[in-house]
Amino acid sequence: MPVRLDRSSADFDQRFAAFLAAKREASADVEAAARAIVDDVAKRGDAALLEATAKFDRLRLDASSLRVSAAEIEAAVKACEPATLDALELARDRIETYHRRQLPKDERFTDPLGVELGWRYTAIESAGLYVPGGTAAYPSSVLMNAVPAKVAGVSRLVMVVPSPDGKLNPLVLAAAYLGGVTEIYRVGGAQAVAALAHGTATIAPVAKIVGPGNAYVAAAKRLVFGKVGIDMIAGPSEVLVIADDTGNADWIAADLLAQAEHDSSAQSILITDSARLATDVEKAVEAQLKTLPRAAIASASWADFGAVIMVKNLGDVVPLADAIAAEHLEIMTVDPDALAAKIRNAGAVFLGPHTPEAIGDYVGGSNHVLPTARSARFSSGLSVHDFMKRTSILKCGPDQLRALGPAAMTLGKAEGLDAHSRSIGLRLNLS
Amino acid sequence: MPVRLDRSSADFDQRFAAFLAAKREASADVEAAARAIVDDVAKRGDAALLEATAKFDRLRLDASSLRVSAAEIEAAVKACEPATLDALELARDRIETYHRRQLPKDERFTDPLGVELGWRYTAIESAGLYVPGGTAAYPSSVLMNAVPAKVAGVSRLVMVVPSPDGKLNPLVLAAAYLGGVTEIYRVGGAQAVAALAHGTATIAPVAKIVGPGNAYVAAAKRLVFGKVGIDMIAGPSEVLVIADDTGNADWIAADLLAQAEHDSSAQSILITDSARLATDVEKAVEAQLKTLPRAAIASASWADFGAVIMVKNLGDVVPLADAIAAEHLEIMTVDPDALAAKIRNAGAVFLGPHTPEAIGDYVGGSNHVLPTARSARFSSGLSVHDFMKRTSILKCGPDQLRALGPAAMTLGKAEGLDAHSRSIGLRLNLS
Incomplete structure (x- = not known):
């Protein structure tokens, strides 16, 4: 059975921290x-x-x-x-x-001093x-x-x-x-x-x-x-579903299992303010597992790493979702856009009941290579940026060098880098 | 003495490859x-x-x-x-x-099918x-x-x-x-x-x-x-100066030494089509070293890792500069902008004789944390992007799911991921 956590229980913070810290991959030293x-x-x-x-x-x-x-x-x-x-x-x-x-x-611009600045992508x-x-x-x-x-x-x-x-x-x-x-x-x-x-x-x-x-x-x-x-060191995949009482238990269960079938180390999490929905989803998962070809993998993932987290009201989910920093975040609530806007850490957000994550896996258009294992706290999914790099550009004329040079010379000397300072001073006849 | 390479010599390719491959850091296993x-x-x-x-x-x-x-x-x-x-x-x-x-x-846009897509930076x-x-x-x-x-x-x-x-x-x-x-x-x-x-x-x-x-x-x-x-694994700093016969030997020498004084593993390289300039720069380096406080470090760097590369004409420098992929690239030629536009790999470009790299180190405004050790081939200097991440956004309604769902189900089945397929089919009454 997946873990059940209740935001209102006395030991929640401790149990949630332990849940976040749990390793899902064998750390065999390869x-x-x-x-x-x-x-x-x-x-x-x-x-x-x-x-x-x-x-x-x-x-x-x-x-x-x-x-x-x-x-x-x-x-x-x-x-x-x-x-x-x-x-x-x-x-x-x-x-x-x-x-x-x-x-x-x-980007290329000229600042008030006449310095040309910018950058170029290749x-x-x-x-x-x-x-x-x-x-x-x-x-x-x-x-x-x-x-x-x-x-x-x-x-x-x-x-x-x-x-x-x-x-x-x-x-x-x-x-x-x-x-x-x-x-x-x-x-x-x-x-x-x-x-x-x-x-x-x-x-x-x-x-x-x-x-x-x-x-x-x-x-x-x-x-x-x-x-x-x-690009990144990818770990096992994960989904976080946030749903309120309007959520369809069968659809949510299907989405949790779509994640769980990837790998026995995958992780599926539901956060809800509806005890009714939580129970219905758990039942639906068990029912759907019976006919799933990859049931062995999915049920191992769900049992070992799945979680249902109860909150009193949906406002409470924001810090939890940010701490989980899920690779995939599905929001099936009355106003999914409003809730999504408050959550900072997620690889990709899937809004509303008609956006199962599997659409994004294949034909949505956005990238399915996304940060796993809480790395959405500091990194992004694969993009065009991963295949380009930026060269910064700086161009001074004599006037600009005269305007900026003395301050740079001061800092060069302060850092003990006299050749830095001299490279400017020589040009300004100041050395 | 720094190494001297001549693009027109028979063994240039081999010597240049060896020069590129040379390690500048002690590989002590720490x-x-x-x-x-x-x-x-x-x-x-x-x-x-x-x-x-x-x-x-x-x-x-x-x-x-x-x-x-x-x-x-x-x-x-x-x-x-x-x-x-x-x-x-x-x-x-x-x-x-x-x-x-x-x-x-x-970014947020709606495609012709009515799918809402985009991304959000935080x-x-x-x-x-x-x-x-x-x-x-x-x-x-x-x-x-x-x-x-x-x-x-x-x-x-x-x-x-x-x-x-x-x-x-x-x-x-x-x-x-x-x-x-x-x-x-x-x-x-x-x-x-x-x-x-x-x-x-x-x-x-x-x-x-x-x-x-x-x-x-x-x-x-x-x-x-x-x-x-x-961010990155930074190595010792380096500069590549590309200059033609209009280059000022004293200024170039000062810039090469500004790099060399950082660290005995730093690297300063001059590529020029002017034999006169090459010789003048080498002489100017020796002269300036005499009065440099960090002469011991700078002269070790120049002797061990410095290089002067001769080319027949400036068009030849583009592939060499791209292979070197310098952290800092200074261009002091008749038309520095035109040459810079052809070079793909560099952390930062400093254009013209009045833009010594030291300006960029301190007060130019661009970032001085730049990719070293040829990593400008695949990475960029530090930027605001390094402190932000992107969450992709996808939102379908029933019509969009009906339009895209079948193709996603086909791919889910083809990949052996039936729960993926089912998460869509359940919503479309297709499963």
């Missing part, structure tokens, strides 16, 4: 193993990459078969159901439309997109990563995806095709991250690596961070 | 030591923090003396030269004006600012970190600064005062990073940690990344 693989690929390149692939994916490749051929991609597209391809195309188009609005604007030259193999191989995630990169103007977009025992999900290749990704390598794990970061004879290095992966992938990304950019 | 400290503070809180401070800073504190008092801050402000305070105020005001322009806009609730002690205690850096956080709307801004043997730089406290930072703790190193990330009885945890530090601080930031946000 770092040493990931480091050994990364170092090996950095040193021995393709040879190490091929050995690791033979070992972990049970797949013997050579340098010439690392890359997925155009013919394979074409065949995968042909193997997909037309209705699925249509849905992927709809998703791609809507993601593209949404993300085009994120393209940042350059796309990252190359990006690597990690796509998990096996059960977590989601074509929708390929689009969610590839489309913003393309919109940003990344000219070289490389995908890596493991093919355990040689198996590749045709939908993943089809999504890559629709997202405009043509350079794909059938490698995964820490070895693929290392190849993208350090480069091998076959795989040229990239400037930034994005995309989710297992604990080894996460550890490898953390290790190569600095050498290349990374 | 991670294990940092991890032990971080874990200890996470577990034992204040007690561990105080013990580490006694050990590394030779300073015995108790919980009540961790925080720098308002009276101490006031006394520090009074101890500063009025001219220095004036210069810091000018810097603060100009940084604030520049960064106000970075405040991102929320400030991070709390941020920790690490300020190094000792020689690298720069009041200007306090402003460069604190002002964007304040502009973003961060309500709790905490500063940590080590005070080895009890010594605190009054200018650092004065800069904090001017930047509006009132919560300051006299701790540093990995233990301070751990306290900010995990919290102790005295120091409440923050959501994000920014600011430069030594190798232990960098390792600790990397370790707590995920638990909290971090």
Whole structure:
């Protein structure tokens, strides 16, 4: 059974704090193993990459078969159901439309002294997109990563995806095709991250690596961070549903289970001021679990990490929601917009009863790569910004240097940096 | 002597690649030591923090003396030269004006189907600012970190600064005062990073940690990344000067030395098409070194990591500059704007002969916290964006769900996520 917390009980603060602090991921120390693989690929390149692939994916490749051929991609597209391809195309188009609005604007202005200032955005030259193999191989995630990169103007977009025992999900290749990704390598794990970061004879290095992966992938990304950019360290997914007595228990239960079915470490939370709704949702969850294909995963997630939190009135939920800082926040109350405006920490908000989170996962247009594990307190979902960078611009003429130079010289001297001061003084004949 | 490379020599590509790959930092493995400290503070809180401070800073504190008092801050402000305070105020005001322009806009729009989409920016609730002690205690850096956080709307801004043997730089406290930072703790190193990330009885945890530090601080930031946000892992500073025959050798030499005096691992590079200028700059560097207070540091940096790269014509510099991806890029050519527009990778660009980088360090208004060690290929300087996060917004009504739902259900089923599909089907009476 999921935990039940009551905001009005005497020990609520303590229990809520414990709930927030609970770890949902096994903290098996995979770092040493990931480091050994990364170092090996950095040193021995393709040879190490091929050995690791033979070992972990049970797949013997050579340098010439690392890359997925155009013919394979074409065949995968042909193997997909037309209705699925249509849905992927709809998703791609809507993601593209949404993300085009994120393209940042350059700025250039002249201040009252005549100093020219501003900044300029440019796309990252190359990006690597990690796509998990096996059960977590989601074509929708390929689009969610590839489309913003393309919109940003990344000219070289490389995908890596493991093919355990040689198996590749045709939908993943089809999504890559629709997202405009043509350079794909059938490698995964820490070895693929290392190849993208350090480069091998076959795989040229990239400037930034994005995309989710297992604990080894996460550890490898953390290790190569600095050498290349990374997006985030993604954890198990979570949803917070806030509902009042107007909420539909069946719909809410379905949404909680949609989160829970991802992973036994996923987390589904309901906060409500309605005891009736809380009970009805719990019953509906049990009922729906009976016919759910992934019931084993979903029921483990719900039992181990699910929660129903009772509040006296909906105003009380704001600090709780901000502390939870959910990846996905659904609000099904009489006035969802008003409540959403008060909540500060959430990766994405889904407003009203007709916006199940699954719409946002696929075809809403916004990105489904979102901050997990309370990181919405300090970070944002994937966007076009993740594939661009900003160069600041400064231009003084002699008059401006004369106006600003003395203050800068004062600070340079105060910091013990005389060469800083001198670089200005020489120009002003002040040194 | 700095390395001399010639773009037209047969082995240039190889030598340039080796130059780019050269490490400038000792790769002493401090991670294990940092991890032990971080874990200890996470577990034992204040007690561990105080013990580490006694050990590394030779300073015995108790919980009540961790925080720098308002009276101490006031006394520090009074101890500063009025001219220095004036210069810091000018810097603060100009940084604030520049960064106000970075405040991102929320977006909300309705698409042709009637789906409401958008995003909303909010400030991070709390941020920790690490300020190094000792020689690298720069009041200007306090402003460069604190002002964007304040502009973003961060309500709790905490500063940590080590005070080895009890010594605190009054200018650092004065800069904090001017930047509006009132919560300051006299701790540093990995233990301070751990306290900010995990919290102790005295120091409440923050959501994000920014600011430069030594190798232990960098390792600790990397370790707590995920638990909290971090800005970047900063490395030694660097400048690339691109100049043609119109360049003033004395000014360029001064700028190269302004970079070199930071740290013996700093790097100063000149690329020019003028053999005359290259020789004159090298001579001017030697001449200026003779009277520079930090000559030992600057000459070590110049000798070990400095470089003069000759090109046949200035068009050749674009790929070289993009590969170097310098933190600071100065362009002193006949048409600096035209050349700057072609270069993609740089943290900040300083245009023309009257814009020495030192202006940008202090009073230009743009941020001096910039990506080092080639990370301008994938990241940007510190900005208001680093202290805000974006929540995406999605709202469907019944009609919109009917329009988009079937495609989302198709994708849910294709990914094996039936509960996703069902959460939509239930609402549409399709399940």
